[in-house]
Amino acid sequence: xxxxxxxxSGRELFKGGLELSDSATVADxxxxxxKRSKKFYPSRQRLTLPIQPGSKEKAVVLTSKKSLKDYYSGxxxxxxxxxxxxxxxxxxxxxxxxxxxGPLLIYPIFYYFPVYQYLGFKGDRVIHPVQTYALYxxxxxxxxxxxxxxxxxxxxxxxxxxxxxxxxxxxxxxxxVLMSYYVNHPLYTPVSDLQMKIGFGFGIICQIAxxxxxxxxxxxxxxDGSGGYQIPSGFLxxxxxxxxxxxxxxxWLGFNIATQTVAxxxxxxxxxxxxxxxxxxxxxxxxxxxxxKDGRPKYPRRWVILPPxx
Numbered sequence: 001x002x003x004x005x006x007x008x009s010g011r012e013l014f015k016g017g018l019e020l021s022d023s024a025t026v027a028d029x030x031x032x033x034x035k036r037s038k039k040f041y042p043s044r045q046r047l048t049l050p051i052q053p054g055s056k057e058k059a060v061v062l063t064s065k066k067s068l069k070d071y072y073s074g075x076x077x078x079x080x081x082x083x084x085x086x087x088x089x090x091x092x093x094x095x096x097x098x099x100x101x102g103p104l105l106i107y108p109i110f111y112y113f114p115v116y117q118y119l120g121f122k123g124d125r126v127i128h129p130v131q132t133y134a135l136y137x138x139x140x141x142x143x144x145x146x147x148x149x150x151x152x153x154x155x156x157x158x159x160x161x162x163x164x165x166x167x168x169x170x171x172x173x174x175x176x177v178l179m180s181y182y183v184n185h186p187l188y189t190p191v192s193d194l195q196m197k198i199g200f201g202f203g204i205i206c207q208i209a210x211x212x213x214x215x216x217x218x219x220x221x222x223x224d225g226s227g228g229y230q231i232p233s234g235f236l237x238x239x240x241x242x243x244x245x246x247x248x249x250x251x252w253l254g255f256n257i258a259t260q261t262v263a264x265x266x267x268x269x270x271x272x273x274x275x276x277x278x279x280x281x282x283x284x285x286x287x288x289x290x291x292x293k294d295g296r297p298k299y300p301r302r303w304v305i306l307p308p309x310x
Contacts, residue, residue: 089159103176203254210247242279279305
């Protein structure tokens with residue numbers, strides 16, 4: 001079979017097209033493109049079917065495991081696909097590792113080292129119990145996230161644009177500096193012992209619940225990340241679409257109840273805003289996919305991210 005690979009402007013990427021076997025898959029086509037141009041490794045490629053000018057329909061994205069014949073129209077023995085360069089990519093596990101290792105290493109610096117002396121504070125520093133518990137809680141959270149990245153999460157997409165590394169690290173690392181600076185400051189005023197226990201106790205319960213949510217999400221996909229969209233169910237997923245985001249928000253609420261700093265609440269607010277946007281997108285996709293038509297199940301009525309309590 002002959003496959004013509006064109007850019008979005010219509011320019012043919014390889015003159016004369018590519019010759020592939022009749023049983024070739026999309027993955028075989030991606031490998032052939034990589035063979036012809038070493039720069040374009042498979043995860044950097046996005047292949048779609050051409051769309052008619054003026055059409056408002058979204059382009060059909062070719063799935064790597066499918067046969068190329070699945071995308072033929074009529075009796076034609078040739079296929080035209082549109083190629084888009086996604087740019088340099090990085091594995092999601094690498095991206096997440098660098099996101100989380102920063103806070104895990106940054107926060108203890110403000111607790112263990114005489115940072116504040118270098119910043120002009122000359123008085124004696126008294127470490128309150130809440131500051132020690134906050135250190136354990138904060139570091140445990142990011143250590144858990146790293147373990148989940150390598151041993152729990154199954155990714156539907158193998159890679160992410162490499163530019164996301166600097167962007168995401170800037171977000172996580174800068175908030176780590178801001179939060180650890182204020183929580184460990186020599187002039188920090190601790191909350192009451194009862195408030196501290198309530199905050200950390202609630203937060204730990206949410207951390208455990210968050211871990212269990214990730215286990216449930218893991219079971220929706222096969223080890224290679226395939227499985228497509230499915231309706232999550234069980235535990236808090238019977239109430240909200242994105243229970244993993246709900247428990248993530250609540251665990252930072254617990255941390256802030258116990259530590260009570262403006263920096264901590266600011267981080268929680270920004271994180272909640274970002275996760276709410278992600279949750280709305282996922283909720284809409286699931287409702288669109290599972291619309292109850294053509295034998296598909298209908299997505300049940302659920303809250304998007306936060307139930308009507310707390």
